[in-house]
Amino acid sequence: MAEKDLLTGEHFIHGDAACAEGGIAAGCRFFAGYPITPATEVAERMAARLPQVGGIFIQMEDEIASMAAILGASWGGVKSMTSTSGPGFSLMMENVGLGMMTETPCVVVDIQRAGPSTGLPTLVGQADVMQARWGSHGDYGCIALAPSSPQECFDYTVLAFNYSEIYRQPVFVLADEVVGHTTEKVVIPRREDLRIVARAEPQAPAHDYLPFDSAGPLPAPMAIAGAGYRVHVTGLTHDERGYPVITDVVQERNVRHLVDKIRKNADKIIRAEQIHLDDAEVVVVAYGCTARVARQAVEDLRRRGHRAGLLRLITLWPFPSQIVRRLATTVKAFIVPEINYGQMAYEVERTAGGGVEIVLMPLMGGSIHTPEEIEEAVGEYL
Amino acid sequence: MKVRYRALHPFDKEAEERHIQEDHGLHPYDEYLKPGRIPHIWCPGCGLGIVVTAFIEAMKQKNVPVAQSAVVSGIGCTGRVAGYLDMDTYHTTHGRAIPFATGLALVRQDLIVTVFSGDGDLFAIGGNHLIHAARRNVNLKVICVNNFNYGMTGGQVAPTTPIDARTSTTPFGNAEPSFNLPHLAHAAGAVYVARWTTYHARQLVHSISQAFDKKGFTFVEVVAPCPTGFGRPNKLGSGLDEMRHYREVCEVRNGADPSEVEIRLREKIIVGTFVDVERPDFMEHYQSLVVARAQAKAKSKGKGKAA
Ligand SMILES: Cc1ncc(C[n+]2csc(CCOP(=O)(O)OP(=O)(O)O)c2C)c(N)n1
Ligand code: SF4
Ligand SMILES: [Mg+2]
Numbered sequence: 001m002a003e004k005d006l007l008t009g010e011h012f013i014h015g016d017a018a019c020a021e022g023g024i025a026a027g028c029r030f031f032a033g034y035p036i037t038p039a040t041e042v043a044e045r046m047a048a049r050l051p052q053v054g055g056i057f058i059q060m061e062d063e064i065a066s067m068a069a070i071l072g073a074s075w076g077g078v079k080s081m082t083s084t085s086g087p088g089f090s091l092m093m094e095n096v097g098l099g100m101m102t103e104t105p106c107v108v109v110d111i112q113r114a115g116p117s118t119g120l121p122t123l124v125g126q127a128d129v130m131q132a133r134w135g136s137h138g139d140y141g142c143i144a145l146a147p148s149s150p151q152e153c154f155d156y157t158v159l160a161f162n163y164s165e166i167y168r169q170p171v172f173v174l175a176d177e178v179v180g181h182t183t184e185k186v187v188i189p190r191r192e193d194l195r196i197v198a199r200a201e202p203q204a205p206a207h208d209y210l211p212f213d214s215a216g217p218l219p220a221p222m223a224i225a226g227a228g229y230r231v232h233v234t235g236l237t238h239d240e241r242g243y244p245v246i247t248d249v250v251q252e253r254n255v256r257h258l259v260d261k262i263r264k265n266a267d268k269i270i271r272a273e274q275i276h277l278d279d280a281e282v283v284v285v286a287y288g289c290t291a292r293v294a295r296q297a298v299e300d301l302r303r304r305g306h307r308a309g310l311l312r313l314i315t316l317w318p319f320p321s322q323i324v325r326r327l328a329t330t331v332k333a334f335i336v337p338e339i340n341y342g343q344m345a346y347e348v349e350r351t352a353g354g355g356v357e358i359v360l361m362p363l364m365g366g367s368i369h370t371p372e373e374i375e376e377a378v379g380e381y382l
Numbered sequence: 383m384k385v386r387y388r389a390l391h392p393f394d395k396e397a398e399e400r401h402i403q404e405d406h407g408l409h410p411y412d413e414y415l416k417p418g419r420i421p422h423i424w425c426p427g428c429g430l431g432i433v434v435t436a437f438i439e440a441m442k443q444k445n446v447p448v449a450q451s452a453v454v455s456g457i458g459c460t461g462r463v464a465g466y467l468d469m470d471t472y473h474t475t476h477g478r479a480i481p482f483a484t485g486l487a488l489v490r491q492d493l494i495v496t497v498f499s500g501d502g503d504l505f506a507i508g509g510n511h512l513i514h515a516a517r518r519n520v521n522l523k524v525i526c527v528n529n530f531n532y533g534m535t536g537g538q539v540a541p542t543t544p545i546d547a548r549t550s551t552t553p554f555g556n557a558e559p560s561f562n563l564p565h566l567a568h569a570a571g572a573v574y575v576a577r578w579t580t581y582h583a584r585q586l587v588h589s590i591s592q593a594f595d596k597k598g599f600t601f602v603e604v605v606a607p608c609p610t611g612f613g614r615p616n617k618l619g620s621g622l623d624e625m626r627h628y629r630e631v632c633e634v635r636n637g638a639d640p641s642e643v644e645i646r647l648r649e650k651i652i653v654g655t656f657v658d659v660e661r662p663d664f665m666e667h668y669q670s671l672v673v674a675r676a677q678a679k680a681k682s683k684g685k686g687k688a689a
Contacts, residue, residue, distance in 0.1 A: 034507070035538040035551065043538075047551040059539050059551050062477060062507035087476060117475065118457060342383070349383050358383045377386050 016041035022157025029055035032069035063088035077224035097136030114365020127340035141262025178289035214257035280309025427621020429606025440590035456503035477507030516570035529608035537611030
């Protein structure tokens with residue numbers, strides 16, 4: 001069985017399949033999901049693969065149930081995952097909140113299509129960026145990774161699982177239809193070259209153990225069901241023992257912990273690729289499939305001797321504010337092409353402050369930018 | 383923030399309608415179909431066309447006025463039915479056709495509201511709503527096209543998929559038993575429950591027209607071929623092969639106990655009208671139990687007091 005769970009070697013697979021393989025490689029052994037274009041292939045791959053490696057695949061009756069099921073499985077001590085797209089992502093939000101409040105590690109893959117509502121089921125969108133950040137009610141920290149290729153679908157699903165274990169919360173892989181349906185070479189590394197964070201077990205004796213300790217920079221290790229800790233897990237505001245306490249005092253500690261464990265560790269979480277930024281006059285900020293087009297545009301401009309650069313966001317959340325703030329003091333403009341009406345551009349503007357021009361290149365969905373369009377927009381500032 | 387848009391192409395109604403076939407209106411059912419929407423998206427051999435035809439035929443037979451008809455669909459191949467019918471039609475979200483239709487039917491009792499949707503839409507994601515609408519006996523005509531899978535998304539398992547059948551998410555065979563839809567609808571409180579296959583076109587028309595006559599929650603299951611999603615992995619052949627199969631294995635048993643009409647892969651399918659009863663619908667109870675009392679109270683309270 002051991003050799004089947006990690007398909008070390010070169011594969012020619014699409015991004016959806018790579019997300020599934022990333023999950024399995026990271027140790028995911030429970031998948032609950034619901035078919036939805038363009039994420040169905042993640043579930044289909046899991047349906048075929050999980051029973052081969054001793055895992056469980058279940059197609060639930062909807063996405064509400066899927067999200068709840070992966071939380072339950074996680075408390076059962078098994079790394080768990082689901083996949084969906086816009087309409088299902090919306091339905092998951094209530095239990096995403098439960099996962100945040102109960103500090104439950106798991107991974108949600110969202111292969112974005114164009115909305116709102118049913119929108120363009122088969123075509124690309126990137127408009128779930130803010131939903132990933134703010135979709136469930138209440139405050140909590142958010143980690144969302146945006147792959148630009150099938151290889152990164154694999155890599156970042158593994159990373160998402162690692163983050164979910166370290167920070168004990170649901171982590172999003174925010175891919176898009178183009179990336180999910182692109183078929184390319186994916187290299188699955190050897191076991192010794194793969195960094196996998198295992199589920200931490202509490203060491204303290206039961207009477208000393210605080211399952212929701214908020215004193216340190218990281219959450220307490222999680223006591224899974226049957227481990228003898230008799231933990232109470234609730235979506236109500238709770239103290240460090242997990243007991244509901246309906247006061248402003250405990251709410252203050254509880255929610256600040258949920259936000260701060262990400263905020264204060266942001267430097268460790270944030271990933272961004274900085275291409276030709278050292279002397280850049282104009283910087284394109286892009287992610288997902290758009291980053292590939294943007295890279296082409298920037299390389300073309302460089303070949304023609306222009307000082308263009310690319311900031312490729314890998315973690316959309318936490319957002320790399322420091323990099324943007326630093327660049328804002330030297331560049332003339334940020335160009336933000338994205339397949340929505342300005343979700344990340346808004347964040348760039350908010351972070352950069354007023355001194356620099358922000359140019360949004362929005363697409364409502366269904367198509368991607370061309371390198372020429374981006375070059376033209378950059379060109380206005382060169 | 384500056385915004386650089388791509389060019390916007392304004393809606394050109396004339397250009398869009400140029401492709402409406404000049405001979406629209408020649409087919410006897412065209413009156414019921416939105417001009418310019420045909421050809422439809424369904425695969426060759428799909429059972430959906432037969433069900434739409436049966437629905438239109440039942441409307442004609444019962445003289446159901448188009449202007450007072452509304453059709454509500456969820457999402458799926460069956461969900462696309464709404465987009466072809468030339469009446470007020472609502473293509474809603476996956477699983478929520480029934481609650482949407484509940485709102486519509488409650489505020490507009492003059493309308494005949496039909497819910498036309500798939501087995502996955504109505505019994506997986508929408509299963510909760512279906513049983514509650516049946517319990518409440520909301521005045522809805524539900525037509526469920528059961529093709530034993532999620533056709534639209536490419537043939538995944540559904541709550542109707544027979545045990546051991548192959549689908550794209552049950553590549554080794556389905557481990558789950560399926561719902562017996564008439565039994566479920568009956569247990570939840572439907573006042574009319576029937577099942578036919580697309581082979582039983584006339585009986586289907588008859589059942590839909592009987593449903594039009596009833597007040598309350600009616601449920602008609604139509605077993606239909608989906609050669610693309612379900613036929614292929616289970617080696618059931620073409621849509622026509624499946625129709626032949628229905629002819630061979632179906633047994634008409636009107637009045638059959640709904641608990642005994644479960645469907646198994648390649649086995650006998652019992653069809654017929656299983657339930658036809660009367661009980662007050664939601665609005666009738668609401669009027670007598672709530673509105674009447676509330677108004678009486680409002681009247682007595684109003685006495686002697688300045689408003
Ligand atoms: C919330 C949500 N989840 C998933 C989907 C994707 N989806 C579209 S149609 C469908 C299944 C349709 O199956 P069924 O109702 O049986 O209709 P059929 O296509 O078989 O007629 C699914 C899962 C969606 N549109 N919305
Ligand atoms: S996939 Fe199945 S249900 Fe959908 S149109 Fe094709 S045959 Fe019909
Ligand atoms: Mg179906």
